[in-house]
Amino acid sequence: MTADESPTTETEERRFETDGGYDTVDYLDEKIHMFKPATPFMKDHLKVIWGLFAVWMLFTFGPVTATWVATDFMTSTQVLGFQLHYFLTAIGSPVGALVLCAAYAWQRDRLDAQYGVDHETEAEAEAEAGKAVAADGGEQA
Amino acid sequence: MIEPVLLESTTGLFDGGFKLIPALTLAAMLALFLGVGWFFRVASVDDMWVAGRSIGSIENGMAIAANWMSVAAYLGVASTVAFLGYFGLAYVVGWTTGYFILLIFLAAQFRRFGKYTAPDFVGDRYYSDLGRAIAATTTLLIAFVYIIAQGNGLGLMAQYIFGVSYEVGVVLLMTITIGYVALSGMLGATKNMTFQYIILISAFLLGLYATGWTQGWSTVLPFIEYGSQSTEIATEIDRQFTEPFQDATYYHWVALCVSLIAGTCGLPHVLVRFYTADNERNARWGTVWGLVFTLLLFLGTTAYAAYGTLLYQENVGEYTEMTGTEADTLVVLTAHLAELPDWLVGIVAAGAVAAGLATTAGLFISASSAAAHDIYTNLYKEDASQREQMIVGRLTILGLGAVVTYLALNPPALIAEVVGMSFALAGTVLFPVFFLGLWWEDATREGAIAGMFVGLFFGFGSIVNEILPQYVSAISGDAIVPAFATVVPATSSSLVGVPAVMLTIIVVSMFTEDPPEDVKRLVRQCHSPKPMKKMDSAEDVATDGATPADD
Numbered sequence: 134m135t136a137d138e139s140p141t142t143e144t145e146e147r148r149f150e151t152d153g154g155y156d157t158v159d160y161l162d163e164k165i166h167m168f169k170p171a172t173p174f175m176k177d178h179l180k181v182i183w184g185l186f187a188v189w190m191l192f193t194f195g196p197v198t199a200t201w202v203a204t205d206f207m208t209s210t211q212v213l214g215f216q217l218h219y220f221l222t223a224i225g226s227p228v229g230a231l232v233l234c235a236a237y238a239w240q241r242d243r244l245d246a247q248y249g250v251d252h253e254t255e256a257e258a259e260a261e262a263g264k265a266v267a268a269d270g271g272e273q274a
Numbered sequence: 275m276i277e278p279v280l281l282e283s284t285t286g287l288f289d290g291g292f293k294l295i296p297a298l299t300l301a302a303m304l305a306l307f308l309g310v311g312w313f314f315r316v317a318s319v320d321d322m323w324v325a326g327r328s329i330g331s332i333e334n335g336m337a338i339a340a341n342w343m344s345v346a347a348y349l350g351v352a353s354t355v356a357f358l359g360y361f362g363l364a365y366v367v368g369w370t371t372g373y374f375i376l377l378i379f380l381a382a383q384f385r386r387f388g389k390y391t392a393p394d395f396v397g398d399r400y401y402s403d404l405g406r407a408i409a410a411t412t413t414l415l416i417a418f419v420y421i422i423a424q425g426n427g428l429g430l431m432a433q434y435i436f437g438v439s440y441e442v443g444v445v446l447l448m449t450i451t452i453g454y455v456a457l458s459g460m461l462g463a464t465k466n467m468t469f470q471y472i473i474l475i476s477a478f479l480l481g482l483y484a485t486g487w488t489q490g491w492s493t494v495l496p497f498i499e500y501g502s503q504s505t506e507i508a509t510e511i512d513r514q515f516t517e518p519f520q521d522a523t524y525y526h527w528v529a530l531c532v533s534l535i536a537g538t539c540g541l542p543h544v545l546v547r548f549y550t551a552d553n554e555r556n557a558r559w560g561t562v563w564g565l566v567f568t569l570l571l572f573l574g575t576t577a578y579a580a581y582g583t584l585l586y587q588e589n590v591g592e593y594t595e596m597t598g599t600e601a602d603t604l605v606v607l608t609a610h611l612a613e614l615p616d617w618l619v620g621i622v623a624a625g626a627v628a629a630g631l632a633t634t635a636g637l638f639i640s641a642s643s644a645a646a647h648d649i650y651t652n653l654y655k656e657d658a659s660q661r662e663q664m665i666v667g668r669l670t671i672l673g674l675g676a677v678v679t680y681l682a683l684n685p686p687a688l689i690a691e692v693v694g695m696s697f698a699l700a701g702t703v704l705f706p707v708f709f710l711g712l713w714w715e716d717a718t719r720e721g722a723i724a725g726m727f728v729g730l731f732f733g734f735g736s737i738v739n740e741i742l743p744q745y746v747s748a749i750s751g752d753a754i755v756p757a758f759a760t761v762v763p764a765t766s767s768s769l770v771g772v773p774a775v776m777l778t779i780i781v782v783s784m785f786t787e788d789p790p791e792d793v794k795r796l797v798r799q800c801h802s803p804k805p806m807k808k809m810d811s812a813e814d815v816a817t818d819g820a821t822p823a824d825d
Contacts, residue, residue: 160802161795167713174803182378193371193535194528200360201524208518214501216508219516222363223576224498227370231565234374238558241382245555248803 174248181240185233192229196221291437296620300435303473303624304450304631331556333468335563338547340471342369342568344420344633345427348478348626350690351572352608353601355579356586356593357688359514361522361530362579365690366572368534368697373565376539377558383712383800385548385557391640392545392704393648399711400722401793403652408726410648412703415734416541416696417641418678423692424630424637425682430603431623431630444682451631452675455638470632475570477625480618481609482574485581488612497573504580511587512594515580526763530694533768537697540704554805575605582608602689641674642667686741694765695737702771703729710779715797721783725775732762732771740764 163171170176200207200218207218215224245251344350347369354362389395392413397406425444428451432443486492492499508516519527547564548557582604587593589611590600600607606626609619646667651658658666686692703726710717710725740753741764753759762770788794 160804161798163798165713165715165794165797165801175801178801178803185374185378189371189374193367193531197364197367197518197524197527197531200518204518208516211505212501213498214505216505216516218518219360219363219504220501222360223366224573226367227569227572230371230374231562231569234377234562234565237374237378238562241558242555245803250803250805 174244177244177247178241181237181244185237185240189230189233192233193226196225293435293437293616293620295617296435296623299617299620300624300627303628304454306469331559332563334547334556334560335565336471336567337467338560338564339567339571340467340474340632341547341636342564342633343471343474343571343629344693345424345626345630346690346693347568347571347575348474348629349427349430349602349605350423350688350693351575352578352582352604353598353688354690355576356515356583356604357596357598357601358521360516360518360520361527362690363576364527364530365534365694366576368531369538370565370568370572371531372535372538373561373568375535377561380539380545380708380712381548381557381561382554384545384708385554386800386802387712387796391643391647392540392708393644395711396704396707396722396726397648397652399793399796400707400717400719401790402719402723405719405722405726406648407653408723408730409704409707410644412699412726412730413644413648414641414674416700417637417644418674419696419699419737420637420693421634421674421678422681422685423689423696424634425678426685426692427602427689428627428630429682430599431606431626434603434606434623435620435627441683445679447627447630448675448679448682451634452638452671454631455635455671467632467636470628471567474625474628474632475567477621477628478571478574478605481605481614481622481625482578482581484614484618485585485608485612486577488614489581489585491581492577496577497570500577500580503584504576507580507583507587507593512592514594515583526766529763529766529769532772533698533701533766534694536701536705536768536772537694537699538701540700540702540708541697578605578608582611585611598688638671638674642670645670684745686744691765695741698765698767698771699733699737701768702733702775705768706772706775706779710776712797712800714780714783715794716783716788717779718783718786718789720786721779721781724782725779728778729771729775732767732774736762736764736767 160172160174163175165171165175167179170179196218200222204218207221208216210217212220351362351365351369354365356362384395387395387399389398393406393410396409397403425448428447429440429444432438432447433440436443436446438446482496483492486496486499491503504516508514514520522530547560583593583596585608586596586600586604606619606623609622646658646663650666651663655662687695706725706729707722711722736758739755740759742754743751
């Protein structure tokens, strides 16, 4: 967590070329720190992440904690024939996670739209990059 | 918690001898899998590892789910829910809610980083060959522990289908799996995975729906219709079935759940799926679909546990007396006790075999790539040819296969528990390194290496602590150090392990030299909103293809 060193001239030369529009920020020069987002995109993205994460904590550990705290209430109440603690844990948490996943994917789509990110062009770029693919893969081996 | 599993069953499930129709069903499935594998047979090393990365989100979701649906999910979770009651639900919750953490914190960033395997990631992010070697060793250990459980499940199913002994069954099906993996490689396996998912979930749900209908317990949605059966078992037979914290404390429940969640995020063969989607958006929605497909199994598995337990009580005896083996075959046993026809029970059993095959295939690939790529080529022989790597990879598969087959003959714990251990190991050792590596650019090589050693101490140490006494008679008792097993159980080491590892990484990183600038740029590239070309890795974009300085 030391202070960021200013980019060297070497990295300056490697600066990603901008194409105007959403990337007025050079994302390669901004520090990545989970609690100190440096770019507007990261700030918005982390807001979504932490917001949904809080709900996830509740969905995942809420039922078991409630069962621990209020055992009698949770085991004697019934929903759809289930004991409440069993229903919330076995069905509530997993389905809740699914809803949250979809909510995140949807929010990310919204952020992408806001920042003008278009994934459809990836496929086209891919076709051109056919050769690079083999070269890149080869380098891993 | 961990007790040796006695291979006994008094249910008559294994008494029928050789069953022709189930055997033919299984043979047909395997022939199809091998046929598909042959059709997409290995052309080059790259194809073997990442399947050319070109799959849409629903298809990729099915592949994710298929990877997930091992013998542990198919047979093991129903077993723990029936056997351990409310504690067993920690498996259901951990293995489903973990997807969300994977999705929000790691999936896209990992994909952008563009490395196929955990060792590749650690090696490049932490500019260290030692780090790469530790990650590769961990990957091998994870695959090793995980496959033991798969071998156990495969052996039990072979016992039912072929009427052979458990030992012959394990050897037979493990041999088939190894032959299959070595031949088809990942391209075949990927195409198979979608296909296997469909076969597998159909087989699983067929048994569940048929049982629900014939017993008059459920109609169209057994997933939420087993409430009265579940409550009946708990209130009229024995409270154990749903009684909270009877088999384990609140602490142990949460520790297990956290370990399975962290493991979900650290498990190498699941992470690799994010590279096979054709763009980032599809990778995200692929995860959502993956969870949808996984839920069909996990919600079904608790229904199986309730139906199976009730049928056991009616036909065999007190369900509280159920043996480990009976619990581990409960899904098939349920169909059997519901007096469904043999061919139908056979399909359910064949589905379990397919589940084992699909997951074991992915694990063997992870292990062989860790050995060939990361240990042999990176540490031992820099200029190894592709052919040499392929040979090392295949030899690893054979060697690993032989050792795990041997260990599966004497399974150390219930199927889901053994798989839980490998998840805890992945969660404790790899998850913190991934998480901090992607979210904190100042995490250093020294920090990661120290962290992984601490992780291995908790993750692998806890497994050795509980498993060794079962194989070495000189050590008496349930664990070498019982107090350690209470706080850091083998299946649940991450609750203590993850914070310890993270703290180690952070503290060591603060006192060591910052990572080189180009590594920091790699991390930044992982969080940039700009789409990258499908095959680009962060490294290509951030450095125009130059390799990290210390590599």
